Amino acid sequence: MKQINFIIGCGYLGRSLLKHLRGERNYIVNRSEQHSAMNAAEDYRQLILNVNDKKTWNNLDVLSKKSSIRIYFMVPPGQIDQKAFPDFIERLNKLDVQKAVLVSSTVVYGNKDRIVNADSDVSIDSERAERQSAIEQDWLASVKKGSIIRFAGIYGPDRVIGKHGILKGDTINGDPDGWLNLIHVDDGAQLLKRIGTMDESEPIELACDGNPIKRFEYYSFLAEKLNQAPPIFSHGSSDRGIGRRCDNSVTISRSGWQPMHVDFREAISNLIKQHEN
Numbered sequence: 679m680k681q682i683n684f685i686i687g688c689g690y691l692g693r694s695l696l697k698h699l700r701g702e703r704n705y706i707v708n709r710s711e712q713h714s715a716m717n718a719a720e721d722y723r724q725l726i727l728n729v730n731d732k733k734t735w736n737n738l739d740v741l742s743k744k745s746s747i748r749i750y751f752m753v754p755p756g757q758i759d760q761k762a763f764p765d766f767i768e769r770l771n772k773l774d775v776q777k778a779v780l781v782s783s784t785v786v787y788g789n790k791d792r793i794v795n796a797d798s799d800v801s802i803d804s805e806r807a808e809r810q811s812a813i814e815q816d817w818l819a820s821v822k823k824g825s826i827i828r829f830a831g832i833y834g835p836d837r838v839i840g841k842h843g844i845l846k847g848d849t850i851n852g853d854p855d856g857w858l859n860l861i862h863v864d865d866g867a868q869l870l871k872r873i874g875t876m877d878e879s880e881p882i883e884l885a886c887d888g889n890p891i892k893r894f895e896y897y898s899f900l901a902e903k904l905n906q907a908p909p910i911f912s913h914g915s916s917d918r919g920i921g922r923r924c925d926n927s928v929t930i931s932r933s934g935w936q937p938m939h940v941d942f943r944e945a946i947s948n949l950i951k952q953h954e955n
Contacts, residue, residue: 687752834863854894
């Protein structure tokens with residue numbers, strides 16, 4: 679019987695993942711009838727499901743007799759009711775789950791200047807990090823065959839980080855010496871697919887290009903490419919530290935995944951050219 683992929687939270691990253699899952703049996707989620715459905719295609723079906731609304735969980739019954747289900751959970755933390763989340767996981771566990779991958783964030787590593795990899799300890803220093811970490815803990819403690827991928831800043835077609843702010847001449851909030859960690863959406867989708875298809879994987883992996891850059895360097899390059907004035911920075915958040923530097927070498931060695939977009943200059947230049955054309 680064919681494998682089933684169940685994508686919960688099919689946003690920017692999820693749509694990229696779907697491209698890599700063409701030809702497979704895919705189910706995606708809409709939160710309600712009011713949300714605009716994605717254009718139907720042969721290789722995916724749509725379910726109405728809201729992780730916070732138990733009334734919609736009955737719609738999971740369509741998958742109850744299916745076997746070998748890979749779950750890709752990509753709902754933003756701010757959209758998750760943490761009180762309802764454990765019950766939702768329990769409902770997912772009634773399915774024949776082969777792998778359940780949660781998309782998380784590198785925010786859990788904190789803002790101290792240090793090198794982190796998939797095995798590094800968390801450092802909770804913000805409400806956002808605390809919320810994300812709690813969701814991670816619920817997932818690993820309860821879901822069947824669960825794993826987590828912590829993502830750096832996702833960019834790609836139609837999403838160049840900071841582009842609109844540079845074009846508007848906005849002041850950039852943060853220390854110019856702070857670190858940025860990036861991952862191209864296609865590389866992230868490839869890692870998601872790889873971890874989802876592995877029979878055995880480590881509980882946590884890290885999605886980044888492995889080349890942290892200083893905020894000043896990134897935004898200065900972006901402004902030059904967009905023919906805009908050099909960026910102006912606000913130091914209002916400098917007390918939070920200048921941020922972690924993400925190292926993907928552990929994840930690469932364990933998974934065999936290899937990001938293709940490792941030079942932000944080349945990748946951003948190509949994205950800007952594509953948009954102009």
